[in-house]
Amino acid sequence: MREELQVGFVGNPNCGKTTLFNAYTGANLKVANWPGVTVEKKEGAFKYHDHKFKLVDLPGIYSLTSYTMEERLTREYILDSNVDVIVNVVDASSLERNLYLTLQLIELGKPIILALNMMDIVEERGMEIDLHRLPEMLGVPVIPVSARKKTGLDILMHTVSHHKDKGFDHNLEHHHANLSIKEIRHKHQHHNEYPVVYSDEIEDKIDEVSELLHSKYGNVNNLRWHAIKILELDQGILEKYPLKLTGVVDHSYESEIINQKYDFIEEIIEEVLVNKSKKSEATDRIDGILTHRYLGLPIFLGIMALIFLLTFQIGDFLKGGFEVALDAFSVTTLNFLVKINASDFVTSLIVDGIIAGVGGILTFLPNIFILFLALAYLEDSGYMARVAYVMDGIMGKLGLSGRAFIPMLLGFGCTVPAIMASRSLENMQDRRKTILVTPFMSCSARLPIYVLFSEMFFEDMAVVAAFSMYLIGIVVAIIVAYVMKDRKELNAGNTLLIELPEYKSPNVRTILIYAWEKVKEYLTKAGTTIFAASVVIWFVLNFGPSGMVSDMSQSFGAIIGKAIAPVLAPAGLGLWQIVVALISGVAAKEVVVSSFSVLFEINNITSPDGMTSLMGILGQYGFGALNAYSLMVFSLLYIPCVATIGVIQREMRSIKWTVFTVVFQLGVALLMSTLIYQIGSLFL
Structure with missing residues (x-):
């Protein structure tokens, strides 16, 4: 041994x-x-x-x-x-x-x-x-x-x-009620030799190819498996063992082999799985509704709308406690710094930079937790696989496999694992297009932006305004995929093959573990990326060419923001403060909210008083509901975060493609937000 x-x-x-x-x-x-x-x-x-x-x-x-x-x-x-x-x-x-x-x-x-x-x-x-x-x-x-x-x-x-030294047991016991020994015309009794036995036609072909392989290449390991793969016209095996197959293999037998394997699987399930029929009947009845040709997509959108209703209603109820705790912590910290005679520089950095930036993001923790809890429930119940199945037809019309919608679904949680999930796609062209459109799916990091601005400007319609971002993301992704497709890819057989699991009662422990892992990631990001970004933003806004400044309009941040603001003005986003907040969002989308807190010097921006103050300041610049909606759309579609850019580079191994992706998404964001603002201005 x-x-x-x-x-x-x-x-x-x-x-x-x-x-x-x-x-x-x-x-x-x-x-x-x-x-x-x-x-x-x-x-x-x-x-x-x-x-x-x-x-x-x-x-x-x-x-x-x-x-x-x-x-x-x-x-x-x-x-x-x-x-x-x-x-x-x-x-x-x-x-x-x-x-x-x-x-x-x-x-x-x-x-x-x-x-x-x-x-x-x-x-x-x-x-x-x-x-x-x-x-x-x-x-x-x-x-x-x-x-x-x-x-x-x-x-x-x-x-x-x-x-370790054994293959499979040749003492196989199969029951073939409809197949007598006399009916088997094949020269070998393969039912005593192999677990999977194919039709006489295919078994004869396997024997012929096996003989060709052996005569040309000698003792090939796993001879039967290689022969089957050659019958399937598997390119990898054909390149390794080229054979003259004229008169032996006239077409690919892959579909017949797959179907006969599944026939055997059905035989196995009937004999070894007890009490399956009742569960399967219940699953089939539910699928008759949830995967219905016409009702499947509206039901999915309705379920997602319900999730966002819960995210807002329950999340906002819990968020109040976080806001009170943050306000108390901020006041206590300020009093402590004053008591120890800390310099104005240190006091402003800690209170106005770190606590205002990081603390403002932490108040959205309940909303994030509810969102991931709901998504984990859908995943563990078996429903998410149905969504990919429902979307298969639409994806096929875009020249993509229904499998491409699986990374896009993951994008609702986080774009980084969603991009990595594109590895499951069969060819590089599909991967490239999927990676290009997946960042348009609204990840959880954008949720604080939607919550803040929809609650400030849309009041009772806040859930609708926020939910529309998810719909816009899907629609934009579909349009981009359609525009970029090769016409030859239309209905080119990119069909999704997916076994829909039976529905089950979600495991509470599994759901809680999943949600907690996401919360830990959020807290880790708050303690690292968002913390660092908040400090950097504070420095950029408190220092200028002449050193430390008391007026932010003289800072480095204002200089950069004012230079770029004219580009975003047609989209209703011409304030230099908004430009700086959006630039900071490249580090992590949550930082957009914390940047507004630092930019407008509002310590608890998510509290009712904080939102009222921000709304009043923005109102002085003519920033209203239409501007807010344009800002939400721009935040949805523009440059993905640094972590996503990094994983795109790793997956594509191309700086040129990564740069193209970033520039393309920035262009799409500017175009869409400009259209929304300009068209909306005609009616409002």
Whole structure:
């Protein structure tokens, strides 16, 4: 036995694979990108009894067909590396969806163990899995585990250590009620040899291609798998093993092979999954409404509108306590600084710069928490997958896969992971267009801007005004994708293939953990990026060519703002203070609000008194509701934050494309806000 066993963890996204990996490795792991690409892999050391393991957490994939970067890299790793055992982590609550990848892995002929994760969810749904019948049909060990509860971990590694030299079990037990031995015309009894057996036509083709491969290249590892891939006209395999296929393979058999795999999956599900039918019927009834051809999109928009109503109503109720606490903290700090005879410089920096800037952002914490709580609820219930399905038709008309809407959905939370999620797209052209339009989705960082200005200028219609930003973001993204598409891409078959999971009651703990993680990110940003930006803004506004100034209009900030203000004047944003606030928002969009607090010297800008003061000051410059709406639209569409710009550069590996993206989005923002202001001025 080798001194160290190499174990690859493979599974669908969100199957609990990484949680299981972390349960073994703990802190003994390292994260690195694959050579030359931005897809991450994790490696960790683990010891079980006398065995040493090197665990590798591979990117989440749905298949081994090398369309996406993750699929390609995972396949190359499994084929070319010295992996001893593959642990296929499967979400037991979505067994039907996960088994397609399982069947592909089994066909590789390498030692594989099925780790059935999330068995607790199966029990919650009143279903059971026959753990004796499943390994009989698949020919591989099946181990129930719980990554979250850390159960079954020892038995899984025990199985790994004893299974490293085995492929699948040839003692397969299949039932084929409609297929007698006499009806099988194929020369081999493959039902006794392989878990997945195809039609006689395809099996004959597999034998022919296998013979061609063997005669030209000798003993090819995983001969059957390579033959199947050649039947699918897989470009990667054809380049590695070029063959003359004239008279043998006259077309791609990929669709037939996929369909027959799913036929076998249906057979497995019928035999091993008990009490599934009732749950499936309920899911089908709900989907009949939520994914309806005409009702699906309006229902989605209605749900998002309800989320924003809750975000405002509940968030604003809780925000009052934060405002009182901030005001008390500001007064206490000011009194303390006066008491210790702190200089005016230090007092102004701390009270007017740091507390006013960072504190003003923290008051929006309840709104942010409610928003992420609602989004986590939708995700955990299984609804978000339906949204991508509903949008598939629209995305197809734009020359994009419905899969492209998944990163766009993530953009409602944060643009950085949304841009990274574009890796799941099949080609660079799709990735480039998706990355270009995803920042138009309104991320949570923009929410404080909407809340502040919609409540100041639109009162009872504040929810409508804020929600319209999300609609405008979607519409602009769709228009841009349509304008930039290649006409050949129209209806070019970029269809989304997605297995819709059954609905489930969201797990309260999972939702709270997700929301808390987002709150921690928000607090971290407030303590770092926003803190630094607030300090920088204070310095820029309190120092000028002559040194420290008492009049901000003589500061460096005013000089910069006044130089750029004429460009934004047609959009109703010609005040130098607004220009400075928008520039500061490039650090983080929340900083726009904190900058207004510093610029207009209002300590608690989100309180009723603070908003009244700001509204009065802006009113003196003729800044009204139309200007405010134009500002919200500009904040929605203009240059993404520094973190997003950085991840665009990493994903695209092109400074030229990154610069183009920034300039393009700035141009779109200026165009849209100008149109809104100029057209609105004709009627108001």
